[in-house]
Amino acid sequence: MATDTTSSRRFGDLESxxxxxxxxxxxxxxxxxxxxxxxxxxxxxxxxxxxxxxxxFDPFPSAGIMEPHITTGRAEIFSxxxxxxxxxxxxxxxxxxxxxxxxTPGAVMLSVSLVHHDEVAAAxxxxxxxxxxxxxxxxxxxxxxxITIAGQKPRLAADEIDDRADxxxxxxxxxxxxxxxxxxxxxRYDPIYEACERAGLPLLMHGVGSGTMKSFPVQYxxxxxxxxxxxxxxxxxxMVNLVSLxxxxxxxxxxxxxxxxxxxxxxxxxxMYRLDNEYYARRDDAPMLSRRPSEYMTDxxxxxxxxxxxxQNAPEYVCAMARLMNAPECxxxxxxxxxxxxxxxxxxxxxxxxxxxxxxxxxxxxxxxxEVLFE
Amino acid sequence: xxxxxxxxHHVIAASELQPGQRVLTEIRGRExxxxxxxxxxxxxxxxxxxxxxxxxEGLVTGMFDADDRGDxxxxxxxxxxxCPWHGWQFDLKTGDHLGHSKLRVLTYDVFxxxxxxxxxx
Ligand code: FES
Numbered sequence: 001m002a003t004d005t006t007s008s009r010r011f012g013d014l015e016s017x018x019x020x021x022x023x024x025x026x027x028x029x030x031x032x033x034x035x036x037x038x039x040x041x042x043x044x045x046x047x048x049x050x051x052x053x054x055x056x057f058d059p060f061p062s063a064g065i066m067e068p069h070i071t072t073g074r075a076e077i078f079s080x081x082x083x084x085x086x087x088x089x090x091x092x093x094x095x096x097x098x099x100x101x102x103x104t105p106g107a108v109m110l111s112v113s114l115v116h117h118d119e120v121a122a123a124x125x126x127x128x129x130x131x132x133x134x135x136x137x138x139x140x141x142x143x144x145x146x147i148t149i150a151g152q153k154p155r156l157a158a159d160e161i162d163d164r165a166d167x168x169x170x171x172x173x174x175x176x177x178x179x180x181x182x183x184x185x186x187x188r189y190d191p192i193y194e195a196c197e198r199a200g201l202p203l204l205m206h207g208v209g210s211g212t213m214k215s216f217p218v219q220y221x222x223x224x225x226x227x228x229x230x231x232x233x234x235x236x237x238x239m240v241n242l243v244s245l246x247x248x249x250x251x252x253x254x255x256x257x258x259x260x261x262x263x264x265x266x267x268x269x270x271x272m273y274r275l276d277n278e279y280y281a282r283r284d285d286a287p288m289l290s291r292r293p294s295e296y297m298t299d300x301x302x303x304x305x306x307x308x309x310x311x312q313n314a315p316e317y318v319c320a321m322a323r324l325m326n327a328p329e330c331x332x333x334x335x336x337x338x339x340x341x342x343x344x345x346x347x348x349x350x351x352x353x354x355x356x357x358x359x360x361x362x363x364x365x366x367x368x369x370x371e372v373l374f375e
Numbered sequence: 376x377x378x379x380x381x382x383x384h385h386v387i388a389a390s391e392l393q394p395g396q397r398v399l400t401e402i403r404g405r406e407x408x409x410x411x412x413x414x415x416x417x418x419x420x421x422x423x424x425x426x427x428x429x430x431x432e433g434l435v436t437g438m439f440d441a442d443d444r445g446d447x448x449x450x451x452x453x454x455x456x457x458c459p460w461h462g463w464q465f466d467l468k469t470g471d472h473l474g475h476s477k478l479r480v481l482t483y484d485v486f487x488x489x490x491x492x493x494x495x496x
Binding site for chain 1: 425426427428433434436439457458459460461462463464475477478
């Protein structure tokens with residue numbers, strides 16, 4: 001059940017549909033377990049001695065990070081019941097003024113690549129896809145989903161992509177990256193890229209706050225507040241995976257669109273210029289590349305906007321970053337609804353409208369995502 | 376007798392708004408929340424300066440604060456309004472955001488006359 005819809009679209013006259021490239025479910029363990037297939041299902045039918053209120057054992061590791069605006073109940077919209085049906089998705093579309101949401105898991109499944117049992121992780125991803133197809137996807141209402149995979153066993157992830165590739169309601173492959181080691185340029189992940197290429201689907205990558213405890217355990221140990229962790233969790237996970245993908249030549253070897261979600265935008269021009277700088281000095285360290293790293297970053301990679309840092313107090317910063325990363329070519333508007341830090345379409349449109357004319361705005365708010373995900 | 380004039384808008388009988396309670400109303404097309412905080416009345420616009428969320432419908436609570444040594448306490452319980460969209464916090468008495476000096480929610484004067492509450496707008 002979504003909160004009431006006090007606000008919807010209040011801006012410009014874009015002719016292209018507004019696509020939201022990161023719109024979340026709040027799926028719970030109890031939604032998934034009925035869809036877990038045998039034999040792994042047997043692991044979930046006993047009781048949970050660690051939490052008497054829980055119906056099932058919770059296999060998703062959490063770093064136990066306390067976010068005060070969530071745990072005190074202040075950010076009410078981010079509740080366990082926020083988005084668990086197609087009706088809930090529609091309520092969110094209305095609240096945001098969005099025409100086409102790209103629906104991705106946004107609760108327990110964000111941590112699927114942290115699950116400490118590789119086959120169970122793959123089984124949970126499969127269960128999630130069954131749940132999404134059964135209960136969420138509804139093409140007649142413009143509600144589309146994504147094929148979630150777990151990164152632990154790339155071969156199983158590839159099987160899952162192959163299995164679901166013909167579902168017209170599934171428009172991308174969604175890899176929660178939190179906790180994955182080694183980073184994504186490693187050849188062990190090649191089966192995932194091969195499967196994406198076969199299916200003609202983009203790969204969406206999404207970090208998670210708890211991922212820090214496994215991806216950056218030393219740093220995580222030193223934090224004692226949620227804010228310290230949250231501000232670096234998403235961009236750090238992406239920066240590590242992005243440099244690994246580029247330097248090891250993955251975009252040279254596979255014809256796949258890579259989408260980095262939920263890390264804002266300032267880190268993108270920073271990494272573009274930094275990588276190019278290195279490349280000029282030692283091209284021999286990245287011999288697979290036939291172009292400058294920044295060209296892969298804007299030609300083969302895409303980025304979602306939220307949480308758009310600076311939108312409240314430094315719109316000129318946002319516009320400068322967007323210009324430097326060639327946003328009309330590679331930036332996709334996203335809300336992250338119903339998470340505690342979701343962006344609202346009206347607000348973000350206002351910021352970008354300072355810098356860009358209508359054709360570029362149409363690309364950022366819909367056409368780019370439409371090309372990557374729906375065509 | 377209740378009266379609504381050009382600038383004074385009747386909201387509710389004071390006896391129906393007890394400490395800790397709120398009422399939502401609409402005045403000149405604007406949604407306004409009227410709150411009773413320990414016997415004092417405050418009116419605040421239901422439009423969050425962050426992204427337009429319905430802030431007057433959110434939780435009323437207190438805030439964490441720390442002294443010079445870093446010892447943390449929970450203070451001003453009942454005086455802090457939280458927007459339900461992202462949980463941003465505002466001082467119910469002034470409308471000021473707790474962490475952003477330039478952001479505030481619109482506030483309005485409330486007065487009581489003959490046991491009735493009015494908002495000036
Ligand atoms: S809209 Fe009120 S906190 Fe964001």
